[in-house]
Structure formats: C-alpha cells, structure tokens
Amino acid sequence: MKTKVGYYGIFLTLALILSYVESLLPIQIGIPGVKLGLANLVCVVALYKMRGKEVVILAIIRVLLAGFIFGNYFSIIYGLAGAILSVFVMIGLKKTEKFSVPGVSIAGGVSHNMGQLIVAVFVVQTYSVGYYFPVLLVAGLVTGLLIGICANEILKRITHINMKN
Amino acid sequence: MKKFTIYLAGDGLPHMKKQDIFLIFIILVIAACAYCAHYYIAPPEGNYVEVKVDGVIEGxxxxxxxxxxxxxxxxxxLKIEDxxxxxxEADCPDQLCVHQKExxxxxxxxxxLPNKVVVQTVTGNESGIDAMTN
Structure with a gap:
C-alpha cells in the first residue's frame, strides 16, 4: 500500500513535469494546436502498470493540475475532453490484447485529438473546424506512435513495478 | 543488493502486431477521405470572409x-490585404489565431477559441450579398 501511494505520486509528478517541459518547448510546426503530448507518455506507461480506474483518475488529476499551473480555463476543458476520451479508448483497446503498446498509444493520440475537436465544435458552434479533422487524425497518429515507441522502451525497463494488486 | 541490468540502445522498433498496422492504415484512409471530401466540396477561391462570434455572423x-x-x-x-x-491581433494568451497562416x-x-471568433472564407453566391454589412 505504501509503495502504491508512492508510485502514484511519482507518476503524477512525472506527468506534471512533462507537461511543464512541453510548455517550454516552442515547437511551432505551423499547425496550431498540435502538441507532442509528452504527458501522455506517463498515461500509456501507467496503463500497463495500474488498474484502469486508477489511470482515469491519474489522467484527470494531471489535466486539472497542469491546467491550473500552466494553462487556463480553456486548456482544462480541452485537456479533459481529450484525456478522458483517450484514456477510455486506450483501456478498451488494451483489454482486447490484440494491439501492442504503440498501437494502443496511436489510438490514444488520435482519440485525444478527436475529443478536443468535438469540444471545439461545441464551443464555436460551427462545423468549420471540421476541415481540421484530417490534420488532427494524422498528427495524433504520428505523436501517438512516437509516444508509444518511448512507452514500449520504458515498459521493458520497469518490469519490476506492478501496481495491479 | 539489487541487480541492475544495463540495456543497450538499438533494440530496434517494437514488434508491431498485424492489428497495429491495420489501425494505422484505417486512420490514414479516413484522413485521406476526409481531406479529399473537403477538397472536392470546396470551390477553389473564396470571395468574402465571414466573421462569426459565438456562432452569430458579425459581418x-x-x-x-x-x-x-x-x-x-x-x-x-483581422487584416485583409492582397x-x-x-x-x-488577439487579446487571448495563446495567440494561436495570430500565428495561423493567412x-x-x-x-x-x-x-x-478563447474569444469564440471564427473567420471563414466563403464564395459570394453562397453567403449572399445581402449579408454584407460593410
């Protein structure tokens, strides 16, 4: 129990630090709104180390804290929509056991972007954001793949951590 | 004493399953379809810009x-030139719309998004010249 709380804290802290690192990176690839999603790395790793319910809680707390510290009201709303959808999709895909870590992560990246796009449609009340759909799909695919490859390498090296029981 | 194992880089790409490749393929196909659909539906040139605030056309x-x-x-x-x-200019903190290309x-x-402002190009016949407030 003691170690479980400790790991929980470490995962959350890592996610927050990665959010911070990402807010420092001035990656302007000409596509507004597209980020690497470094903090999602922690979620993907946690997915294989914690129970589903705990990963959902971790993702929500991470978005809330990161939003209050580095973002604003809007980044919390968009972050929550993206994070919750992506975590549920990833849990679902992982349960099928047919996908490897990068595959699960790709689905997470894509669904994260879709969640944000859906909120954007509601906020601006127009479907004109729809032209962004293919861009976000491919962006989610690429970032999801990169994060998935990293997560896969990390998971190989932390086999001694198990918080499932 | 805990045993530490040193891992060397160069394990290569993780082993992707058939389903992963299929997933990537499906996503790319959907993206390509959405792009094509948008490209073919949209006429090549827009004559007017429509400014919407919170879903309501401002001008x-x-x-x-x-x-x-x-x-x-x-x-x-908004600046219209050539x-x-x-x-x-935008008063929001992220300035994403200012960085967006013309x-x-x-x-x-x-x-x-923060100001709920949407600027969209439209062709004259579809927006209706009646809508002009300039």
Missing part, C-alpha cells in the same frame, strides 16, 4: 478590398 467582408476589421468589440483584429485575410481559398478558416 461579411470582401477579400478584394484592403481593410482592417475590429472584431468582437476589440478582442481581435485578397488574403490574416488575424493580426486564408484566401474557400472554406479556410482562422479560429480564435
């Missing part, structure tokens, strides 16, 4: 006329 402006438009009581400023529209082709848009 329609001609792209052929160089001008600066103050939107939403001053939260955003048939292209660009957001030059628009000219039909159905391109500049969106400022």
């Amino acid at each position: 329609t402006y001609s792209l052929s006329e160089d001008q600066e438009i103050v939107i939403n009581g001053g939260t955003n400023v 048939g292209k529209a660009k957001m030059i 628009i000219s082709a039909a159905h391109e848009s500049i969106i400022c």
Whole structure:
C-alpha cells in the first residue's frame, strides 16, 4: 500500500513535469494546436502498470493540475475532453490484447485529438473546424506512435513495478 | 543488493502486431477521405470572409478590398490585404489565431477559441450579398 501511494505520486509528478517541459518547448510546426503530448507518455506507461480506474483518475488529476499551473480555463476543458476520451479508448483497446503498446498509444493520440475537436465544435458552434479533422487524425497518429515507441522502451525497463494488486 | 541490468540502445522498433498496422492504415484512409471530401466540396477561391462570434455572423467582408476589421468589440483584429485575410491581433494568451497562416481559398478558416471568433472564407453566391454589412 505504501509503495502504491508512492508510485502514484511519482507518476503524477512525472506527468506534471512533462507537461511543464512541453510548455517550454516552442515547437511551432505551423499547425496550431498540435502538441507532442509528452504527458501522455506517463498515461500509456501507467496503463500497463495500474488498474484502469486508477489511470482515469491519474489522467484527470494531471489535466486539472497542469491546467491550473500552466494553462487556463480553456486548456482544462480541452485537456479533459481529450484525456478522458483517450484514456477510455486506450483501456478498451488494451483489454482486447490484440494491439501492442504503440498501437494502443496511436489510438490514444488520435482519440485525444478527436475529443478536443468535438469540444471545439461545441464551443464555436460551427462545423468549420471540421476541415481540421484530417490534420488532427494524422498528427495524433504520428505523436501517438512516437509516444508509444518511448512507452514500449520504458515498459521493458520497469518490469519490476506492478501496481495491479 | 539489487541487480541492475544495463540495456543497450538499438533494440530496434517494437514488434508491431498485424492489428497495429491495420489501425494505422484505417486512420490514414479516413484522413485521406476526409481531406479529399473537403477538397472536392470546396470551390477553389473564396470571395468574402465571414466573421462569426459565438456562432452569430458579425459581418461579411470582401477579400478584394484592403481593410482592417475590429472584431468582437476589440478582442481581435483581422487584416485583409492582397485578397488574403490574416488575424493580426488577439487579446487571448495563446495567440494561436495570430500565428495561423493567412486564408484566401474557400472554406479556410482562422479560429480564435478563447474569444469564440471564427473567420471563414466563403464564395459570394453562397453567403449572399445581402449579408454584407460593410
């Protein structure tokens, strides 16, 4: 129990630090709104180390804290929509056991972007954001793949951590 | 004493399963379809820009006329020059709309989410000249 709380804290802290690192990176690839999603790395790793319910809680707390510290009201709303959808999709895909870590992560990246796009449609009340759909799909695919490859390498090296029981 | 194992880089790419490749393929196909659908539906050139605030049309402006438009009581400023529209000012913290590239082709848009401002190019016959408030 003691170690479980400790790991929980470490995962959350890592996610927050990665959010911070990402807010420092001035990656302007000409596509507004597209980020690497470094903090999602922690979620993907946690997915294989914690129970589903705990990963959902971790993702929500991470978005809330990161939003209050580095973002604003809007980044919390968009972050929550993206994070919750992506975590549920990833849990679902992982349960099928047919996908490897990068595959699960790709689905997470894509669904994260879709969640944000859906909120954007509601906020601006127009479907004109729809032209962004293919861009976000491919962006989610690429970032999801990169994060998935990293997560896969990390998971190989932390086999001694198990918080499932 | 705990045993530490040193891992060397160069394990190669993780072993992707058949389903992973299939997933990537499906996503790319959907993206390509969505892109094509958008490309074919949209006419090549937009004649007007339509400015919407919170879903309500605030005004329609001609792209052929160089001008600066103050939107939403001053939260955003749009500049039209050489048939292209660009957001030059916004009071939001992220400034994403200001960094977005200028628009000219039909159905391109500049969106400022914090201020709920959508600037979209439209062709004259579809927006209706009646809508012009300039």
